[in-house]
Amino acid sequence: MTQITSGAGPTAISLRGATKRFPTRSGEPFTALRDVDLDVAPGEFVSIVGPTGCGKSTTLSLVSGLEPASAGTVAVHGAPVTAIPDGVGYMFQADAVLPWKNVLDNVALGLRYRGAGKAEAHARARDWITRVGLAGFEDRYPHQLSGGMRKRVAMAQTLITEPSLLLLDEPFGALDVQTRELMQDELLRLWSGTGAACVFVTHDLTEAITLADRVVVMTAGPATVKDVVDIDLPRPRRVEEIRLTPEFIDLYKRVWDSLREEVEITRTRGASRVA
Amino acid sequence: MSLDIQVETKADTRPTAPTPRSPRRRRTSRRTLLTHAVRVALIVAWLGSWELAARTVIDPFYYSMPSQIWDKLVIWFTEGSSQGSIWGTIAVTLEEAVLGFALGTLAGVLLGVVLGRARFVADVLAPFIKGANAIPRIVLASLFVIWFGLGMSSKVATAFVLVFFAVFFNAFQGAREVDKVLVDNARILGAGRWALMRSVILPSATSWILASMHVAFGFALIGAIVGEYTGADKGLGLLINHSQGNFDAAGIYAGMLITTVLALVAEWLITQLEVRLTSWRPPASGQASGL
Numbered sequence: 001m002t003q004i005t006s007g008a009g010p011t012a013i014s015l016r017g018a019t020k021r022f023p024t025r026s027g028e029p030f031t032a033l034r035d036v037d038l039d040v041a042p043g044e045f046v047s048i049v050g051p052t053g054c055g056k057s058t059t060l061s062l063v064s065g066l067e068p069a070s071a072g073t074v075a076v077h078g079a080p081v082t083a084i085p086d087g088v089g090y091m092f093q094a095d096a097v098l099p100w101k102n103v104l105d106n107v108a109l110g111l112r113y114r115g116a117g118k119a120e121a122h123a124r125a126r127d128w129i130t131r132v133g134l135a136g137f138e139d140r141y142p143h144q145l146s147g148g149m150r151k152r153v154a155m156a157q158t159l160i161t162e163p164s165l166l167l168l169d170e171p172f173g174a175l176d177v178q179t180r181e182l183m184q185d186e187l188l189r190l191w192s193g194t195g196a197a198c199v200f201v202t203h204d205l206t207e208a209i210t211l212a213d214r215v216v217v218m219t220a221g222p223a224t225v226k227d228v229v230d231i232d233l234p235r236p237r238r239v240e241e242i243r244l245t246p247e248f249i250d251l252y253k254r255v256w257d258s259l260r261e262e263v264e265i266t267r268t269r270g271a272s273r274v275a
Numbered sequence: 276m277s278l279d280i281q282v283e284t285k286a287d288t289r290p291t292a293p294t295p296r297s298p299r300r301r302r303t304s305r306r307t308l309l310t311h312a313v314r315v316a317l318i319v320a321w322l323g324s325w326e327l328a329a330r331t332v333i334d335p336f337y338y339s340m341p342s343q344i345w346d347k348l349v350i351w352f353t354e355g356s357s358q359g360s361i362w363g364t365i366a367v368t369l370e371e372a373v374l375g376f377a378l379g380t381l382a383g384v385l386l387g388v389v390l391g392r393a394r395f396v397a398d399v400l401a402p403f404i405k406g407a408n409a410i411p412r413i414v415l416a417s418l419f420v421i422w423f424g425l426g427m428s429s430k431v432a433t434a435f436v437l438v439f440f441a442v443f444f445n446a447f448q449g450a451r452e453v454d455k456v457l458v459d460n461a462r463i464l465g466a467g468r469w470a471l472m473r474s475v476i477l478p479s480a481t482s483w484i485l486a487s488m489h490v491a492f493g494f495a496l497i498g499a500i501v502g503e504y505t506g507a508d509k510g511l512g513l514l515i516n517h518s519q520g521n522f523d524a525a526g527i528y529a530g531m532l533i534t535t536v537l538a539l540v541a542e543w544l545i546t547q548l549e550v551r552l553t554s555w556r557p558p559a560s561g562q563a564s565g566l
């Protein structure tokens with residue numbers, strides 16, 4: 001897991017010229033990602049923003065080892081990614097909890113897969129269920145939970161494996177504003193002190209800036225890194241307080257100025273396609 | 276006329292039924308009652324007109340009639356048939372069908388799920404499987420009698436092939452249609468090949484597999500009976516065959532009726548299994564229980 005490359009210590013993620021092409025029916029491959037260079041240090045929190053469909057989820061799928069890169073290199077903890085690297089946790093954009101298992105079994109899943117006994121796995125799962133505020137719902141099936149509760153199950157399911165690299169794809173995208181702020185605080189609380197590197201994809205700039213050490217802005221598809229904005233706000237942060245400070249508003253303007261062009265490109269493309 | 280009475284008495288007992296929950300529920304249960312009543316009426320009308328026609332216009336020698344079939348059944352169950360005890364006959368056929376069903380389902384699920392996840396192997400084998408499926412299976416029954424003799428194994432083999440293909444194609448499709456996100460998530464969480472199969476692929480394909488099992492037991496019975504019909508020393512198929520040889524139409528109908536009852540009982544059992552295995556699912560209609 002900690003293979004040290006010569007020179008500097010291993011970065012949690014290192015993308016060099018990462019490119020992803022998908023085969024299409026017409027034969028002409030579709031380029032979703034083009035020449036992405038990105039480094040994430042251990043313990044660092046990086047947010048990724050970009051127009052819809054630009055290739056953010058694709059970037060995460062390369063890092064997680066679920067999809068191979070078409071060109072360029074992808075390394076996690078200093079080792080090139082050929083399969084799913086050790087220590088990766090990935091919370092998917094779509095609902096991924098198993099509908100036929102109850103909350104307790106869903107949260108315990110990762111430990112069971114990694115060979116833990118049932119009693120031990122359940123004990124630790126109960127602990128995590130309490131931490132994400134779902135105590136009392138252990139026996140419910142996913143269809144008996146609200147969308148926000150299902151997201152919490154997914155979060156507990158991912159965090160229980162204690163990943164050293166955490167990939168989160170719009171984890172709170174489907175939540176109402178109040179629940180979302182609650183979950184952001186929760187995430188910061190759970191993440192701080194773990195030393196895990198975290199990549200957080202979102203469309204919500206406030207969320208991106210509030211949580212991150214750096215915000216990466218991606219171009220309209222095929223995506224590449226357009227801009228990286230350092231967020232030097234002090235930690236620990238309280239989500240609802242920090243967004244009222246003048247420093248925050250400046251940062252928001254910087255990120256939005258960078259992103260706006262790309263969003264507009266995407267929008268005109270969509271419009272021309274409809275026309 | 277008796278139908279009217281039946282509906283009325285049941286309707287009368289309704290208010291005393293344990294805690295009617297809501298007007299909607301009451302409406303639903305009245306609806307079920309009506310459904311049952313209409314069903315009974317249909318059966319009575321059908322049997323009645325058959326009996327009447329057989330007594331007046333058509334020749335009961337060819338077409339038999341409900342009262343003759345009933346007499347036949349009474350004789351079979353009290354005195355036994357030409358092959359001795361009817362229970363023994365039923366037991367033989369049932370054993371063949373159940374064995375063929377169990378083996379066929381097991382093989383169909385295993386092969387279906389494995390091929391459903393192994394794209395390359397599936398592509399290679401596809402034409403062979405389609406070819407095998409195109410073989411008329413009734414012809415196979417004759418072949419099996421030559422291979423395995425008149426005993427039980429030739430019937431089990433016939434039931435097996437009928438069940439296998441029904442289950443196989445559904446299990447295959449079910450394993451293919453598994454949500455990719457669920458698979459990816461399980462892999463990230465550390466699932467190996469076997470754990471993935473057990474905790475994600477199989478449960479996800481279960482509804483497909485169960486759907487095929489409903490028809491599969493009917494197929495198993497058909498397989499057993501056709502096998503017996505083709506050549507056997509005991510069983511329901513042989514009994515039906517003998518009835519045909521004796522121009523005993525009532526015997527054929529009676530055998531048919533017993534087979535149908537067997538299939539319905541099996542269908543009920545499979546539905547119970549389905550309810551158990553899919554208890555995690557949201558209830559289909561307004562039948563939310565205990566909430």
Ligand SMILES: Nc1ncnc2c1ncn2[C@@H]1O[C@H](COP(=O)(O)OP(=O)(O)OP(=O)(O)O)[C@@H](O)[C@H]1O
Pocket residue numbers: 022023030032050051052053054055056057058059093221
């Ligand atoms: N398996 C695939 N085959 C072909 N094209 C794909 C595939 N997966 C993604 N794409 C395409 O790649 C592009 C980027 O997709 P991706 O899911 O990474 O976008 P995204 O940035 O996550 O968008 P969103 O913010 O809406 O989630 C899209 O145009 C999409 O159509």
Ligand SMILES: [Mg+2]
Pocket residue numbers: 056057058093169
């Ligand atoms: Mg996405």
